[in-house]
Amino acid sequence: MLRRSLTNQRIEYVYIFLSLLLLVALFGFTTDHFLSLQTLSAIMSQLPALTVVTVGMTLVLIVGGIDLSVGSVVALSACIIGTAIVSHDVPMILAVLLGVFSGTIMGFSTGYLIARFSLPAFIVTLGMLEVARGMSYLSSDSQTVYVGSDIQKLALPITGIGISISMIMALLAVISAHFVLTRTIFGRYIIAIGTSETAARISGIKIRPYTIGVFTLSGTLAGLGGLFNLAYIGSADPNTGIGLELSAIAAAVIGGTSLMGGRGSIIGAFIGVLIIAVLQNGLAQLGLSEPSKLIITGLVIIFAVLADRFRRGPNRTDT
Amino acid sequence: MSSALLEISDLSKKFAEPVLRDINFEVHSGTIHGLVGQNGAGKSTLTNIIAGFLSADSGRILLDGRPHTPKTVADANLRGVSLAVQEMSLIDNLSVAENIMLRTFPAEFGIIKERQLLGSARQLAEKVGLGSIDLQRQVSSLTLAQRQLVELAKAISCPFRLLILDEPTAALTEAQTKIIHDLLRGLVQSSRAIIYISHRLDDVLELCDKVSVLRDGILINTRKTCDIDASWLIKEMSESTGEIEEKHCFKGQKSKRLSVLDMVTPRTKNPIDLTIHGGEIVGLAGLAGSGRSELLKAIYGLEERLSGSVKVHLENEQWLSPMNASESVSACVGFIPEDRKTQGVFLGQDVCSNITISSLRRFCTWPKSLDLIKEREAVTALISKLSIVCSSFYQSIETLSGGNQQKALVGRWLMAGCNILLLDEPTRGMDVGAKAALHGELFAFRDRGNGLLIVSSELEELMLLCDRIVVLSDGECSGEFTRHAWSKELILDAAFRAYKVKNTETFNAEKIFD
Numbered sequence: 121m122l123r124r125s126l127t128n129q130r131i132e133y134v135y136i137f138l139s140l141l142l143l144v145a146l147f148g149f150t151t152d153h154f155l156s157l158q159t160l161s162a163i164m165s166q167l168p169a170l171t172v173v174t175v176g177m178t179l180v181l182i183v184g185g186i187d188l189s190v191g192s193v194v195a196l197s198a199c200i201i202g203t204a205i206v207s208h209d210v211p212m213i214l215a216v217l218l219g220v221f222s223g224t225i226m227g228f229s230t231g232y233l234i235a236r237f238s239l240p241a242f243i244v245t246l247g248m249l250e251v252a253r254g255m256s257y258l259s260s261d262s263q264t265v266y267v268g269s270d271i272q273k274l275a276l277p278i279t280g281i282g283i284s285i286s287m288i289m290a291l292l293a294v295i296s297a298h299f300v301l302t303r304t305i306f307g308r309y310i311i312a313i314g315t316s317e318t319a320a321r322i323s324g325i326k327i328r329p330y331t332i333g334v335f336t337l338s339g340t341l342a343g344l345g346g347l348f349n350l351a352y353i354g355s356a357d358p359n360t361g362i363g364l365e366l367s368a369i370a371a372a373v374i375g376g377t378s379l380m381g382g383r384g385s386i387i388g389a390f391i392g393v394l395i396i397a398v399l400q401n402g403l404a405q406l407g408l409s410e411p412s413k414l415i416i417t418g419l420v421i422i423f424a425v426l427a428d429r430f431r432r433g434p435n436r437t438d439t
Numbered sequence: 440m441s442s443a444l445l446e447i448s449d450l451s452k453k454f455a456e457p458v459l460r461d462i463n464f465e466v467h468s469g470t471i472h473g474l475v476g477q478n479g480a481g482k483s484t485l486t487n488i489i490a491g492f493l494s495a496d497s498g499r500i501l502l503d504g505r506p507h508t509p510k511t512v513a514d515a516n517l518r519g520v521s522l523a524v525q526e527m528s529l530i531d532n533l534s535v536a537e538n539i540m541l542r543t544f545p546a547e548f549g550i551i552k553e554r555q556l557l558g559s560a561r562q563l564a565e566k567v568g569l570g571s572i573d574l575q576r577q578v579s580s581l582t583l584a585q586r587q588l589v590e591l592a593k594a595i596s597c598p599f600r601l602l603i604l605d606e607p608t609a610a611l612t613e614a615q616t617k618i619i620h621d622l623l624r625g626l627v628q629s630s631r632a633i634i635y636i637s638h639r640l641d642d643v644l645e646l647c648d649k650v651s652v653l654r655d656g657i658l659i660n661t662r663k664t665c666d667i668d669a670s671w672l673i674k675e676m677s678e679s680t681g682e683i684e685e686k687h688c689f690k691g692q693k694s695k696r697l698s699v700l701d702m703v704t705p706r707t708k709n710p711i712d713l714t715i716h717g718g719e720i721v722g723l724a725g726l727a728g729s730g731r732s733e734l735l736k737a738i739y740g741l742e743e744r745l746s747g748s749v750k751v752h753l754e755n756e757q758w759l760s761p762m763n764a765s766e767s768v769s770a771c772v773g774f775i776p777e778d779r780k781t782q783g784v785f786l787g788q789d790v791c792s793n794i795t796i797s798s799l800r801r802f803c804t805w806p807k808s809l810d811l812i813k814e815r816e817a818v819t820a821l822i823s824k825l826s827i828v829c830s831s832f833y834q835s836i837e838t839l840s841g842g843n844q845q846k847a848l849v850g851r852w853l854m855a856g857c858n859i860l861l862l863d864e865p866t867r868g869m870d871v872g873a874k875a876a877l878h879g880e881l882f883a884f885r886d887r888g889n890g891l892l893i894v895s896s897e898l899e900e901l902m903l904l905c906d907r908i909v910v911l912s913d914g915e916c917s918g919e920f921t922r923h924a925w926s927k928e929l930i931l932d933a934a935f936r937a938y939k940v941k942n943t944e945t946f947n948a949e950k951i952f953d
Binding site: 299303304305306308309311312315316318319320321322323324325326382383 | 739741764765767768769774776781782783784785786787788792795796797799800803807808809811851855
């Protein structure tokens with residue numbers, strides 16, 4: 121489909137995608153086993169949680185907000201699902217719905233507070249980060265809950281296709297979010313609101329429902345992330361997902377999303393997730409220590425923003 | 440005979456294309472030198488080079504007979520060049536006093552002397568006619584006109600030899616403009632000079648000693664203002680003289696389109712009634728701060744209404760009563776705000792989505808997805824109908840000129856099927872040609888039987904456009920005039936009425952800026 125052929129956004133994908141390929145090639149040459157099925161499957165199994173959380177984060181950034189609570193919401197959702205199954209014998213499907221729904225409620229509350237009282241998203245979600253983390257300790261009694269192998273099936277590759285149910289669901293989330301952003305009124309409106317709230321109001325857009333909607337989506341996706349996280353580890357850990365919000369922001373920014381709102385792409389953000397995952401695995405295979413991995417990952421993020429700025433011309437400022 | 444304070448010879452500057460070509464230009468001490476030209480003629484580039492924002496590609500600048508090659512604005516400031524820019528450079532989160540004194544904070548060991556700061560700022564504020572304003576207020580709460588005055592106070596805060604003013608009065612009323620002009624005349628002494636850029640040709644002719652005309656990066660002519668008139672300037676600026684022909688009034692049947700009943704806003708204390716008919720352009724005149732913009736926003740539902748209501752009349756005697764902006768849009772009322780950049784267009788977004796943002800439902804197919812082909816076709820048709828100059832509809836809106844951005848905003852409401860349009864300062868900062876083009880669109884909109892309500896600081900513009908002008912004075916409706924029964928004097932008299940009653944003999948200018 122070349123409907124919006126060669127628009128700026130397309131060109132942007134190409135750049136990010138090329139960086140990804142470059143990175144893969146780099147690790148392919150410098151390590152012995154990077155270009156192998158094992159690496160691919162390791163990356164694939166880690167991806168789903170970060171992917172869905174990043175999708176939510178990208179939408180929030182586009183509408184001009186930020187959501188720092190997602191990492192904690194991932195833990196909350198995982199703990200609720202785990203505790204429900206293990207301690208209360210709730211059927212798995214119901215437990216999963218409960219967990220994801222807890223994310224929805226957290227997201228809705230966040231969005232409502234921000235939109236109704238015009239509070240800064242940064243502060244509200246910072247508060248929610250603590251609230252959700254505390255709630256996950258409460259719900260799991262501060263213990264890691266071992267759930268069992270049933271739920272892990274979600275994270276195991278399906279024979280024949282080679283990817284897991286988690287990954288399929290995450291990819292579906294990417295595709296639907298991309299569709300929503302580029303082809304629906306909702307998408308256009310959140311871009312407009314993120315660009316200029318006053319101009320959006322003058323254009324006849326109601327700000328509140330869209331802000332609340334985006335945060336609710338982000339919360340729900342974080343809830344889903346909790347499920348994927350639980351399926352990957354096999355147990356519900358109230359300490360899981362610490363710092364995940366920062367990885368998600370990094371992935372979104374690498375993918376060309378502006379922290380000032382109004383600009384961003386879901387596909388780009390997904391490539392950003394891939395870049396981070398490739399980087400993590402590749403550096404590990406090179407035998408780098410955890411601290412040096414952190415430093416390199418940090419520098420790559422800064423470099424990505426720098427490259428983005430130069431591609432747009434050094435004098436352009438986001439005002 | 441005064442000596443040349445600034446001497447520019449053979450100055451050229453290129454971006455993608457040459458924007459200044461072999462400019463030779465002299466400004467003499469003790470004079471105010473006007474600089475006119477259409478948008479894009481190179482006025483701002485020239486002054487930005489003098490002020491140290493940009494550097495020239497070739498040519499020579501002498502200030503006081505010594506070479507002047509500032510690398511930064513601070514450099515130029517040290518040499519006594521001060522610039523007040525058209526793109527306002529105020530810092531929103533600082534107070535009025537801090538903004539005025541930003542270049543010359545009175546401080547000891549880096550610690551600001553609060554009392555001295557306020558004292559000096561007060562003096563400067565009084566000079567530009569902002570005497571009654573609270574200097575501790577944040578700049579973000581000021582109106583555009585007040586901000587422009589703060590900008591000017593800031594420009595004269597440090598000692599200067601050469602003051603460059605780029606459209607200093609664009610947002611000001613005639614009374615405010617007069618105060619500024621008196622101030623400028625006082626400021627020009629034997630060793631100082633002012634370069635004054637404005638689209639308001641009458642102002643330039645009245646204030647300046649000499650005027651230079653730029654066209655397409657070439658300095659066409661410099662004359663003494665006593666030898667020329669506005670039509671000569673327009674002729675010099677544009678190769679073809681853009682004669683504005685008298686537009687005929689709308690001939691069709693006039694029916695009520697929008698009525699405002701007993702509207703009270705925080706700024707307009709007395710209830711105001713207003714009716715707009717189809718095929719009619721109504722003007723809302725008044726001094727800055729008279730409440731005209733607030734009233735317009737309240738009608739649209741953006742600003743608080745203390746009481747009163749708006750009725751949008753439909754066919755078969757039914758009506759809607761929109762309470763907020765989104766309901767107004769649903770009732771086919773559109774609004775184009777004063778501040779085009781931050782409130783009108785969506786900067787960074789493409790022309791296409793800027794135009795269709797209020798009418799996306801038209802392009803919606805099941806299940807709620809946008810038909811991009813249909814959207815593109817509609818936008819293409821609109822762009823050619825309004826002759827918006829752009830290379831593609833995926834071009835970013837901020838790369839368009841101001842006039843074309845404004846056309847795109849008109850296009851947004853045409854696309855949304857509006858039949859009532861509210862406009863605040865529709866042609867602020869535009870050149871003669873762009874203004875005429877936009878006026879043409881507004882007339883065309885009216886001739887299709889739609890209604891318009893326009894706020895403008897330029898009385899000439901309202902008198903050209905409107906069939907009827909309602910005048911506000913200090914928050915009260917002080918007069919209503921129809922096309923055949925008005926004169927500039929009558930309208931101005933009404934605009935000043937409330938201020939005159941309160942200060943019988945000498946009218947107190949500060950009152951207006953309050």
